[in-house]
Amino acid sequence: MLDHNGVTRRTFLGGAAALGYLAFKSPAELIAETARGERSHASLVAALSELDDYDALAKLSFNENPYGPPDSVLKAMTVAFKYANRYGYPDGGVTEAIATHHGVKPENVVLGAGSGELLDVMGSAFASNGKKVIGASPSFEYVYAHVSSVRGASITIPLTSDHRQDIPAIIRATTQHYREVGFVYLCNPNNPTGRTVSAREVKQLLDAIPPDVPVLIDEAYFHFVEDPDYATSVPYVLEGRPVLVTRTFSKISALAGMRLGYGIATPDLIAQLRPYISQSISAVVKWGGVAALADTDAQAKVKTVTLALRKKTMAELNALGYATIPSETNFFMVDLKRPVPPVIDAFRAKGVLVGRPFPPLNEHLRVSIGTADEMHRFLVAFTDIMAKPAASGAS
Numbered sequence: 001m002l003d004h005n006g007v008t009r010r011t012f013l014g015g016a017a018a019l020g021y022l023a024f025k026s027p028a029e030l031i032a033e034t035a036r037g038e039r040s041h042a043s044l045v046a047a048l049s050e051l052d053d054y055d056a057l058a059k060l061s062f063n064e065n066p067y068g069p070p071d072s073v074l075k076a077m078t079v080a081f082k083y084a085n086r087y088g089y090p091d092g093g094v095t096e097a098i099a100t101h102h103g104v105k106p107e108n109v110v111l112g113a114g115s116g117e118l119l120d121v122m123g124s125a126f127a128s129n130g131k132k133v134i135g136a137s138p139s140f141e142y143v144y145a146h147v148s149s150v151r152g153a154s155i156t157i158p159l160t161s162d163h164r165q166d167i168p169a170i171i172r173a174t175t176q177h178y179r180e181v182g183f184v185y186l187c188n189p190n191n192p193t194g195r196t197v198s199a200r201e202v203k204q205l206l207d208a209i210p211p212d213v214p215v216l217i218d219e220a221y222f223h224f225v226e227d228p229d230y231a232t233s234v235p236y237v238l239e240g241r242p243v244l245v246t247r248t249f250s251k252i253s254a255l256a257g258m259r260l261g262y263g264i265a266t267p268d269l270i271a272q273l274r275p276y277i278s279q280s281i282s283a284v285v286k287w288g289g290v291a292a293l294a295d296t297d298a299q300a301k302v303k304t305v306t307l308a309l310r311k312k313t314m315a316e317l318n319a320l321g322y323a324t325i326p327s328e329t330n331f332f333m334v335d336l337k338r339p340v341p342p343v344i345d346a347f348r349a350k351g352v353l354v355g356r357p358f359p360p361l362n363e364h365l366r367v368s369i370g371t372a373d374e375m376h377r378f379l380v381a382f383t384d385i386m387a388k389p390a391a392s393g394a395s
């Protein structure tokens with residue numbers, strides 16, 4: 001799901017046919033294909049061994065946390081495995097812990113198997129069957145893709161020339177299309193640009209649009225922001241506005257593969273989402289989430305090292321003559337001054353995964369912040385790839 005593409009050894013090693021976006025198959029899928037006779041045993045063995053290469057790649061493509069969960073979280077999850085065989089297990093008080101963290105009531109909290117589930121649920125509840133979502137583009141396009149899968153539609157507003165979300169234009173479009181609007185989507189900070197919408201602009205948006213239009217404010221990258229003009233939108237929920245603020249444990253807490261996110265909203269808005277929620281969160285990650293919220297030291301360390309590496313990498317690219325978009329997240333965009341797709345492929349051939357293309361920013365590459373070693377590999381690869389003329393295919 002999401003915009004996440006996997007790789008096999010063939011894409012890693014390069015070669016004309018190999019450079020496409022191949023789906024990453026799990027061992028179970030590979031084994032099932034073999035059982036159905038679609039794959040020979042020898043090919044199964046080869047494919048399973050290819051999966052090991054995944055570990056060797058510098059994974060700078062999905063804005064993940066490269067360090068993995070801290071010991072406190074691993075310990076809590078390990079203990080929670082004793083509930084693996086249960087339905088009615090104690091969940092560690094995850095909903096209450098989130099409510100306390102935000103100063104809201106447990107009835108203001110809705111859990112999702114990743115915040116992505118809640119983005120889907122918002123689309124299913126409010127923008128299916130001809131209704132529309134309004135938001136910026138490029139943004140987290142996953143939201144618009146889900147809305148279209150439930151036969152809704154999107155009205156997308158281009159970014160400003162300095163890659164900000166155009167709040168006055170979003171207000172105008174929402175007011176103009178009021179009857180068709182299912183909800184407004186605001187990704188803050190925005191993925192893929194990394195730019196924030198200020199607290200003042202969020203208020204401007206919420207005050208200017210018709211008061212019954214629901215607004216989804218996606219704060220997946222909240223924990224990385226330093227901008228003093230930025231603020232969480234959770235207080236608008238307490239004012240009773242129809243706002244869903246989503247957060248994730250996938251980024252700062254390094255639990256992307258475990259799937260846990262949540263939303264903060266009024267009980268009334270949550271009641272409208274409930275019918276679409278899958279209840280597919282595991283006992284293990286619920287306990288991991290509680291421990292992650294409590295381990296503020298671990299979060300602070302991830303933030304410090306990530307921002308230091310982001311600033312260093314961006315400064316080095318700037319020194320090489322490549323402009324970057326200011327970022328408040330664990331990723332950034334660099335202007336390559338040439339089309340991105342062949343460069344992505346050239347990085348893959350060097351064992352470095354970077355972000356997919358984000359049209360219409362066709363010459364901007366999105367780079368997630370990995371470990372110091374991964375960022376070094378990125379810079380070495382970048383210097384080599386960009387030293388060759390674009391016309392040569394950058395490989």
Ligand code: PLP
Binds near residue numbers: 063113247
């Ligand atoms: N929102 C944004 C802006 C994201 O970039 C992502 C993932 O990359 C998500 C939401 C979904 O994250 P998850 O479902 O892992 O919580």
